Structure formats: C-alpha cells, structure tokens
Amino acid sequence: MLIKDVCRECNLTKKAVEYYERQGLISPRIENNGYRNYTDEDISRLKEIGVLRKLGISIAEIKDILASSNKSAVLARIKYKMDLEIEKARAKKKCLERLMKDYDIEQAIAYIEADIEKHFTIKEKLLQAFPGGYGMYLGVHFGQFLNGKIDTEEKERAYDKIVAYLDKIQETEFPEELKEFLDEGLGQLEEADMQKINLSIIDSVNNIDGYIEKNKEVIEKYLEYINSDEYKNSPAYKMKQLLLKFKKENGYYDIFIENLKILSDSYREYFEKLQAVNKVFLDKYPHVDDI
Secondary structure, three states: OOHHHHHHHHOOOHHHHHHHHHOOOOOOEEOOOOOEEOOHHHHHHHHHHHHHHHOOOOHHHHHHHHHOOOHHHHHHHHHHHHHHHHHHHHHHHHHHHHHHHHOOHHHHHHHHHHHHHHHOOHHHHHHHHOOOHHHHHHHHHHHHHOOOOOOOHHHHHHHHHHHHHHHHOOOOOOOHHHHHHHHHHHHOOOHHHHHHHHHHHHHHHHOHHHHHHHOHHHHHHHHHHHOOHHHHOOHHHHHHHHHHHHHHHOOHHHHHHHHHHHHOHHHHHHHHHHHHHHHHHHHHOOOOOOO
C-alpha cells in the first residue's frame, strides 16, 4: 500500500507516518522505484501507534509497548504514572484555590510539603533543585530512568548525596577555542535531538549484536577515525580528555553514578547492561579503549 492510502486508512498525516518511520516504529519495504510499500503489518502497527499517541503515551513508551510480550504490564506502569499525575494535579489545583483566597505563602509551603511533593518523580525534584540548562541536561540524559519516586530511606539518602554533589561541583574551565567548539555543537542540538540520541544508545544496549551487525561499516570507520592523528589533534578529542579528567577528579563515578544506581532501579539495570555491552564490544574490537 502506498503512503497516500496509508494516511487515509490510518487517519494520519504523511508527516506523522514519516516521523514514526524515522523513530524506527515501522519499516516499510522500499521498492526499486524508491516508493515505500506498506504491508498489512505496517498498517496495524500505525493504527496501534495512533491509538497510543492519542492517549498521551510517549514515543519511548510506545517502543516499550511494541517490543513487549506483555503489553498489559507495560500499560499498567503507564497508567500508574498517569494516576500519580492526576493526584498531583488535583493537589496543585487545591493549593492554587487556597492561594487565590488569601495568598498565604507560608500556608502554601506547608501544604506543598505535606500534599504535593510526595507525588513528585525523582526527575521533577531534580529539575526544581536545578532550574535552567543544568536541570535540562540532567532531564535529557537521565530522565528516562528518573520517573519513579523516592520511596525508601536508602533512596532518600542517595538523592541527598546526588544533590549535594551536583550543587557544590565546580564547573570545568575550558580553553577559549574549546568553548567555541562546545557552544557551536550544543547550539545545533535541540532537546528532542538529544533525547533521540539517548534513545538510540538505549536501543543499541538492548540489542548490541544486532546494532554492531547493522552498523558494522560505520563503527569500523569511526574507530579508524578516533585512532587517527587528525582526531587526536581535534577540539573534540581535547574536549573528551578534559571531560574524562573532570569526571575522574570530581567523583562523578564514585558519587553521582553509584548513588544514581541506588536511586533508580531502571538505571541500575541499564548500567549492568551497559557493562555487558562494553565487554561484547571489546571482545569484537579489542584494539579500542573502554567505551
């Protein structure tokens, strides 16, 4: 089936269908003439995606649903998050109504601490602790692992250690040429682009053999480049060395990562997978440094 017929059948725009393909949710066959041919399976999946998106379910969550053999269990987790959001919205509405009556800030503080903060996810707490670009960086890079709540004393202690660590850490001073390189690179990245990069990394971690097989040529060209003198004299290499030095000297692994593994069960599982992936990668490419 051609895309115009797909759009009519699934009640989707052409842009939406193309977007879902770029996200890896569908993989239509490309014919010799360059046209995409959508199968019945593609149509069913697009209808499924359309329903889930209208329910407010994110692309990352849809990927989990589509890949799961127990869709009900994944949906139950999503519903639980929605229930928390509803409870939190009701509590916020009640606090706003009280403020409208008397604008008593001290009373509002007490109400928030007692009835609203208990609904906050770890990500929301960190975004409030670190507003602006710093918080956005944390949210983008680690947000998918921080949707749970702090529900044990051990997690509370881990959270406090992370906040204390992040709050006192000194920013790295970059040479002027590297500042320009960093500003130029980050300026071209939107938050959605950064999230897409992170999702791509997670996908590769979940299927490292498939990822290596699919991207073998690209990986080998990349490894050849990073071993070249051109790369070792580039701003990107100098930036990498500075950041590695900064992480080692400032307790990034010993404090931040170790406590993040306590704070987030999903991050701990991801970290363990990452270690296994690292081993597989080094077995296949033993001449490269640890990734």
